[in-house]
Amino acid sequence: MRKNLMRAALAALALVMVAPAYADGPGNPGPNEAAPPVRPAPTTPAPAAQPAAAPQGQTGVVPLGNSGLSLNVPATYRFYSAAEARAFAQRANQQAPSGEIFGLLARNGEDIRAPGTWATIVSYDAIGYVQPQTASGLTDANFETQVRDARQTQNRRFEGFATTPSFNAEAPYVVWAERVAAPGGAGGKDLRYEQKIMGREGVAGMTSIGSADQQPAMAAAAATLRGMLSFPEGKRHADFQAASDTVSDYSVPGLVTGVPTPRQSGLVNVADTGTGQTAFGGLSGYFPWIALGVVILAGGGYLLMRRRDDDEEYDEA
Numbered sequence: 001m002r003k004n005l006m007r008a009a010l011a012a013l014a015l016v017m018v019a020p021a022y023a024d025g026p027g028n029p030g031p032n033e034a035a036p037p038v039r040p041a042p043t044t045p046a047p048a049a050q051p052a053a054a055p056q057g058q059t060g061v062v063p064l065g066n067s068g069l070s071l072n073v074p075a076t077y078r079f080y081s082a083a084e085a086r087a088f089a090q091r092a093n094q095q096a097p098s099g100e101i102f103g104l105l106a107r108n109g110e111d112i113r114a115p116g117t118w119a120t121i122v123s124y125d126a127i128g129y130v131q132p133q134t135a136s137g138l139t140d141a142n143f144e145t146q147v148r149d150a151r152q153t154q155n156r157r158f159e160g161f162a163t164t165p166s167f168n169a170e171a172p173y174v175v176w177a178e179r180v181a182a183p184g185g186a187g188g189k190d191l192r193y194e195q196k197i198m199g200r201e202g203v204a205g206m207t208s209i210g211s212a213d214q215q216p217a218m219a220a221a222a223a224t225l226r227g228m229l230s231f232p233e234g235k236r237h238a239d240f241q242a243a244s245d246t247v248s249d250y251s252v253p254g255l256v257t258g259v260p261t262p263r264q265s266g267l268v269n270v271a272d273t274g275t276g277q278t279a280f281g282g283l284s285g286y287f288p289w290i291a292l293g294v295v296i297l298a299g300g301g302y303l304l305m306r307r308r309d310d311d312e313e314y315d316e317a
Contacts, residue, residue: 055080064102067124068232080104085121092189097205099125115188118210126202127248129240134251135167150257165256173197174255193218196255199231200239
């Protein structure tokens with residue numbers, strides 16, 4: 001009997017201990033329904049990347065590298081870095097000018113990274129002194145054909161002149177405009193307005209790139225752009241020294257084609273210098289001394305021959 005009571009007590013104790021394991025916990029278990037699915041908390045989208053702020057540019061007197069040239073940029077314009085100038089040419093699908101690129105000029109308030117903006121690349125090419133009297137080649141009947149052939153070699157598209165090249169002998173400079181794509185092509189940049197300002201040792205370039213309908217604005221701004229540029233004292237075109245300076249392989253038409261002109265044999269007159277510059281570079285200043293040397297040698301030879309004749313007559317006597 002005791003054994004039966006003991007077994008019953010143990011069984012009851014086991015039931016008491018096992019029951020909590022099957023319970024749902026304290027409190028009201030509620031209706032017999034499945035728990036709602038767990039959903040991730042909504043995420044806030046990351047803010048869109050903000051476009052880079054447009055460069056500010058600068059005004060005032062800006063030295064152009066080690067060239068000695070400078071720009072005096074008025075408040076109505078802004079000057080930007082060489083990197084911005086190269087990026088502008090790349091966006092326009094245009095080759096940058098030859099020589100060293102110094103920067104980019106644009107009107108104040110214009111966004112140089114906007115598709116519809118025209119701007120001007122400033123450069124300098126140290127090619128030597130370009131002889132102004134060679135400008136007569138600009139009027140050759142086949143000159144546009146020469147430019148077209150040169151552009152094919154340079155992998156540059158040429159649709160013809162929008163403004164035929166003209167030369168100003170007083171400054172001096174040459175200016176022209178060429179269509180570089182069909183209207184509306186090349187990302188809207190289908191016109192190239194060029195100015196080449198000549199100095200004693202090279203040529204400064206102002207290359208305006210934009211669309212054909214912007215050509216009037218480019219032409220109206222051309223004189224203002226040229227007026228910003230200054231050659232230092234002694235580096236102007238009028239400072240040329242025939243006895244020591246290097247005459248360029250480029251003629252004035254060569255500034256347009258971008259192709260040097262083969263040297264011609266014989267003398268090449270340099271207009272407005274009064275020095276008789278030759279194709280031998282700066283040797284013309286030594287010609288008077290060379291001529292004097294020739295006279296001295298000729299006189300010495302004559303005296304030697306005369307003495308020899310006198311010696312022969314003496315021997316015969």
